[in-house]
Amino acid sequence: MPPGSNVTADDVAAEAGVSRWTVNRAFKKDASISARSREKVMQAAERLGYVPDLRAASLASDRSNLVALLVDDFANPHKLVMMERLTRVMRREGWDTLLVNTLDKADAGPALINASQRRVDAVILIGLQFDDEVLAAAQHARRFPKLLIFARSSANPDTISIAVDDVSAMKEIAAYVDARGYRRPMFVAGPRTSSAHLLRKETFRDYWIERHGRRPDCVNVDAYDPALSGAAVEAALAGRGADLPDVLVCENDALAIGAIDILRHRLGLRVPEDIAVTGFDDIPQADSLNYQLTTYRQPLTEMAEYLVEVLNSSETRDFSRIFEGRLIERASA
Amino acid sequence: MPPGSNVTADDVAAEAGVSRWTVNRAFKKDASISARSREKVMQAAERLGYVPDLRAASLASDRSNLVALLVDDFANPHKLVMMERLTRVMRREGWDTLLVNTLDKADAGPALINASQRRVDAVILIGLQFDDEVLAAAQHARRFPKLLIFARSSANPDTISIAVDDVSAMKEIAAYVDARGYRRPMFVAGPRTSSAHLLRKETFRDYWIERHGRRPDCVNVDAYDPALSGAAVEAALAGRGADLPDVLVCENDALAIGAIDILRHRLGLRVPEDIAVTGFDDIPQADSLNYQLTTYRQPLTEMAEYLVEVLNSSETRDFSRIFEGRLIERASA
DNA sequence: GATGAATTTGCACGCGCGAGCAAAAACTTT
DNA sequence: AAAGTTTTTGCTCGCGCGTGCAAATTCATC
Incomplete structure (x- = not known):
């Protein structure tokens, strides 16, 4: 079947002896069509190898059932988990995913425009949030889609944030660390972007100041990349002699894993005996025998399902929602 | 700018005082248009917030500049690397990516149909290959797109395979292991799917039989998942007492990493002193201090660039191509 | 079997843009 | 400055389907 020869609904209509509209209705979920003619249509379609053209459908209906997933941070294994969970749930509900690699920070704007040209119904950011400039670009985009932040909280009223409560989560971690008797914590933070991103770090800091x-x-790391994290931690600990922290509280697992590697293999320290480590996200590696990382798990599936609800809804209210995560206690702290 | 109000090329044309076609030409890369009117159009477009509608463009031109990326194996960290590389190179050249989560084996067919409804110009499989049944479904699909296999060789004449030479790569690994004096190898293989998938395993086996x-x-693992790999290796080594292999040759890094964790943390063995390990892919973790995995690196960027060439080409010959990878020697073997 | 209600089917029109050609405008050449 | 050449612009028609309504059919009821 060469690319040129397109089977259209008209062809199927002729084959099945019905009108073109009946053909397309047969492919709609709950269209007004009798079981008998749907059957006829489906058989004819099968014979001819027909599948509806979603571009045309989208053009005519002004709904694309497409969402753009903006990802800028492929070094973080958690992204893979989130992508899997999101695409799984979305596909089940008929939503397709445009994967947009936000090459670098400056590229977020163009990436958004790119998605906008496909007339996506929504843009999802996973694990990071829109810069204000990017947001401005989005607003300017001709068809302003829903802007969703997945797995990060955001205070911006123009975006819908689906995440766990960073503040209470980090308080729980802090309390855990505190209760375990650690007294010289060091916070390992990710890249400083805008506003709410610092929530975890600030929460931990405030907790510690209040209590102690x-x-x-x-220590700050430029990206959620284990290799960079290791380097940053090593640099921070170099020359401190015996004055080492007794626990590294990491903003997420990617940072924690890089830190653990350095502690063990470069500094010759034991985890948790010499220095304990906590993470955030509960990526698969956190549960590996090698890391046994104490961390915090977000209910990703539940969150993804809620996200699809938001996509399906035509209301325009603020759908932001906070979920309950839980601390996963393992051997690293 | 509410969803309903669409700025079309006509609006921009009116604003700029030119015809609609001039507007659209202004957005085409090398269209026949004067610099002056392009400038006029772009400014008008900027003022109105106009971006061309790629759905309509695609509908009219019969080219979507969209490819579907089918992924079924999110437990393998290498997938993340490949996704990054592919999307980076493709986006630069104007190709967008539809990420399709092939939920399970039986879902490959539906996933393909799904993609076909968006009229993708090509379907890319990364790190695995089409089952014969899926291929049949693809052929049946009304618009038969290019079928590309990335990072796996395939003998199927209907698909285009872009990969390193599994046979010579595995021979190189085998020779390395052999030269290092290892004499009791165990091969850790991934899931058995069709045909060429077994290439690495068979190559190693043949080499070893011939030489020794x-x-x-x-040992076979059901998926490229470190956790499963660990379990399988542990089961395979249990009850063998002191009769252990001296090297685990793994089909890829995901398997190798799971194996190393088990060897160290469950069986109390040292790597490489007690048992050495080799991998394949050179994922980021392979270079971590913790694993220092001897492995085999594919020239992913080069391969991705070639892939885009194939996408851009309108010829229909067989574009399959083999690339040269190289052995990365680290401490694990 | 006639009547009204409910379901199913058909259709005019439009979604936004591209291919390919014809008309117009802008340059060259003599 | 006229004629020829090249570049630029405008336009007709069609891509495949959805919306919303009217016509046709089926079903239920008495």
Whole structure:
């Protein structure tokens, strides 16, 4: 079947002895059509190898059932987990996913325009949030789609955020670390982008200041990349002699894993005996024998299902919602 | 800008004082248009927030510039690397990516139909290949797109395979292991799917039989998932007492990493002193301090660039091509 | 079997843009 | 400045389907 020869609904209509509209109705979920003619149509379609053209459908109906997934951070294994969960749930509900690699920070705007040209119904950011400039670009885009932030909280009223409560989650981690008797924590933070991104770090800091009157040490990493995290931690600990922290509280698992590798293999320290480590996300590796990382799990499936609800809804209210995660206690802290 | 109000090329044309066709030409890369009117159009477009509608363009031109990326194996970290590389290169050249989660084996057919409804110009499989049944479904699909296999060789004449030479790569690994003096290898293989998939395993086996007259042990894992790999290796080694292999030759890094974790943390063995391990793919973790995995690297960027060439070409010859990879020697073997 | 209600089917029109050609405009050449 | 050449612009028609309504058919009821 060469690319040129397109079977259209008209062909199927002729084959089945019905009108073109009946053919297309046969492929709609709950269209007004009798079982008998649907059957006839389906058989004819099968014979001819017909499948409806979603481009045309989308053009005519002004709904694409397509969402853009913007990802800028492929070094973080958690992205893979989130992609899997999202695409699985979305596909089941008839939503397709446009994967857009936001090459770098400056590229977020063009990436958004790119998606906009396909007339996506929504744009999803996973694990990060829109810069204000990007948001402005989005608003300017001719067809302003829903802007969803998955697995990150955001205070921006123009976006819908589906995430766990960073504040209460981090408080739980802090309380856990505190209760375990650790007294010299160091926070390992990811890249500093805008506003709410710092929530976890600030929450931990505030907690510690309130309880112990001291501001915990902190190290910043430029990306959620285990290799970079390791390097940053090593640099931070170099030259401190015996004055080491007793626990590294990491903004997420990607950072934690890089830190653990460095502690063990470069600094010759044991985890958790010499330095404990906590993460966030509960990526698959966190549960591996090698890391046994104490971390915090978000209910991703539940969140993904809610996200699809939001996609399916035509209301325009603010759908932002906070989910309950839970601390996963393992050997690393 | 509410969803209903669409700015079309006509609006921009009026604003700029030109015809609609001039507007659309202004957005085409090398269209026949004067610099002056393109400038006029672009400014008008900017003012109105206009971006061309790719659905309509695709409908009219019969080219979508969209490819479907079928992924079924989100447990393998290498998928993330390949996705990044592919989307990066493709986007630069104006190709968008539809990420299709092939939920399970039986779902490959429906996934293909799904993609076909968006009239993708090509379907890419990464790291696995089409089952024969799926291929049949694809052929049946009304618009038969290019079928590409990325990072796996395939003998099927209807598909285009872009990969390294599994046979020579595995021979190189085998020779390396052999030269290092290992004599009791065990091959850790991934899921058995069709035909060429077994290439690595068979190549290693044949090499070993030829050189040493013995058939190496082998363990099969149901998916490229470190956790499953660990379990399978543990089961295979249980009850063998001191009769252990001296090297695990793994079909890829995902399997190797799971194996290493088990060897170290469950069986109390050292890598490579007690048992060495080799992988395939050179995923980021292979280079981590923790694993230092000897593995085989494919030239992914080069391969992705070639893939885009294939996409851009309108010829129909067989574009399959073999690339040169190289052995990355690290501490694990 | 006639009547009204409910279901099913058919259709005019439009979604936004591209191919390919003809008309117009802008340059060259003599 | 006229004629020829090249570049630029405008336009007809069609891509395949959805919306919303009217016509036709089927079903239920008495």
